[in-house]
Amino acid sequence: MRVLVTGATGFIGSAVVKELLDAGHEVLGLARSDEKAAALAATGAKVRRGSLEDLANLKKAAASADGVIHLGFNHDFSKFAENCELDKRAIEALGEALAGSNRPLLVTSGVAVAHARTATEDDQPIPVSAAFPRASEATAAALMARGVNASVVRLPQVHDPVRQGLVSPVIQIYREKGTCAYVGDGLNRWSAVHVLDAARLYRLALEKAEPNARYHAVAEEGVPLRDIAATIGWHLKLPAESITAEEAQDFFGWFAPFAGLDLSASSAQTRKKLGWEPVGPTLLADLDLGSYVE
Numbered sequence: 468m469r470v471l472v473t474g475a476t477g478f479i480g481s482a483v484v485k486e487l488l489d490a491g492h493e494v495l496g497l498a499r500s501d502e503k504a505a506a507l508a509a510t511g512a513k514v515r516r517g518s519l520e521d522l523a524n525l526k527k528a529a530a531s532a533d534g535v536i537h538l539g540f541n542h543d544f545s546k547f548a549e550n551c552e553l554d555k556r557a558i559e560a561l562g563e564a565l566a567g568s569n570r571p572l573l574v575t576s577g578v579a580v581a582h583a584r585t586a587t588e589d590d591q592p593i594p595v596s597a598a599f600p601r602a603s604e605a606t607a608a609a610l611m612a613r614g615v616n617a618s619v620v621r622l623p624q625v626h627d628p629v630r631q632g633l634v635s636p637v638i639q640i641y642r643e644k645g646t647c648a649y650v651g652d653g654l655n656r657w658s659a660v661h662v663l664d665a666a667r668l669y670r671l672a673l674e675k676a677e678p679n680a681r682y683h684a685v686a687e688e689g690v691p692l693r694d695i696a697a698t699i700g701w702h703l704k705l706p707a708e709s710i711t712a713e714e715a716q717d718f719f720g721w722f723a724p725f726a727g728l729d730l731s732a733s734s735a736q737t738r739k740k741l742g743w744e745p746v747g748p749t750l751l752a753d754l755d756l757g758s759y760v761e
Contacts, residue, residue, distance in 0.1 A: 469493045470673065471528050473519065473557070474538030475512065476503040478630050479622075482666035483536060484512050490670055495532060497525075497539060519553055522560040529564035534571040534673050537561060544721055551600040558603060562610035562617060571676040572617045573669060574607040578658055578683060578732040585688060586732040588621075588681040611679050618680040620672060623658035623732060625665050625684075628756040633657070633725055638699055638759050640719060647700035647707040649692040650715050650727040656689025658732040661747025671741040682737045686745035689731030694751060702757040 470487055474480035475496025484507070487494050494512035497519075498504040504514045517524040519539050529535050537558060541550040558574055565572050580590040592604040607617045624632030631638075634657075641647045660668075665684045672682050693707070700707035716723045737743060 468533040468673070469495060469531070471495045471497070471515070471532035471535045471561075472512075472538060473497045473525075473536070473561075474540065476507050477538060479625055479662060479665060480538040481510075482662045483538065483669045484510055486663075486666040486670045487673075488512065492670075495528060497528065519557040522556060525557060525560045526564040529561045529572075532570070534573075534676065535561050535565065536573045536669055536673060538575050540575070548597070548600040551602055555602045555606050558606040558610070562606075562613070562615045566610075566613060566615050569616050569676070571673055572607075572610070572615060573672055574603050574617060574619050576603045576607075576619050576621045577601070578621045578623050578685065578730055579728065580732075584731075586621075586683070586730075588683055588734075588736040616676060616678045618672060618677060618682065620669060620682045620684055621732070622665065623660055623683075623685050623687075623730065624690075624750060625660055625662050626750050626753045627662045628753045628758040630662075631750060631754060632659070633722075634695060634699075634750070634754070635759075636722060637695075637726075638703075640722060641696075641699060641703060641705060644718060645705060647696040647703070647705050648710045648715075648718050649696045649707070650710060650712055653693025653696065653709060654691050655727055655729040656691050656731040657695070657728075657750075658683075658685045658687055658689055658730055659750035660684050660686040660745060661753070664743075664745035664747045668737070668741065668743050671743055675741060677740070680740070682741065683732050683734040684737070685732045685734035686747065687749055688733055689729070690750050692726075695754065698751050698754045699759075702754075702760050
């Protein structure tokens, strides 16, 4: 299968590219700079120069592919709403190129859904609003209604020893503040998966090409924030301590809305559908390697 991958040189995208190539697929990766294009070509993938902003180029690339995995996203949270709108337009462009065919489009989302319990694949995403502008799932659903073979992969905290999803910016905040804080009792949980397990799930979901599916790339249903803070604190030689919800804004700044969230999620349906069994290290095991300690 010839697969277009956006975000092909990113943390997750580079692992997905390798997984696809190792499985015998041909990969066409999107790259926006000479440096990224060279790195992508060195893996054996073909390179499509361009960015998510160039919608015409995205359509042409998708039209030449047997399937698309959309991983590209600008994670500059200072422009989050703007980046979510860009993501929406990119998904629409990819879907337009695939309309009228059965070629699969995998769209990336997160495990945050509209309830206060462990999320399942059946749960609806949080409705799009000014407070929550990420519209990837809603856009995919609109494409599905138009007959596009679209499905969604929901990601938890994706990690290896160097990067750990939302935990990585938390580590930087802890360094700046000199303490490893968590909100309240710290028992709100974040689900997690090793990056190589996530990459394998993307391949399996693409090969299955089931329309209208939702997949949870979740290895651990939930790791308590208190445990995450304690592990980081031990390595940084900083105290781990509770703060109130009222203190969270001052301590975490832009990250405050995430700090008290419970992002636990199950992947029971996903495992059964895809025969996917994660085997990578846990989030705390990767954090315990202490590669973030300078």
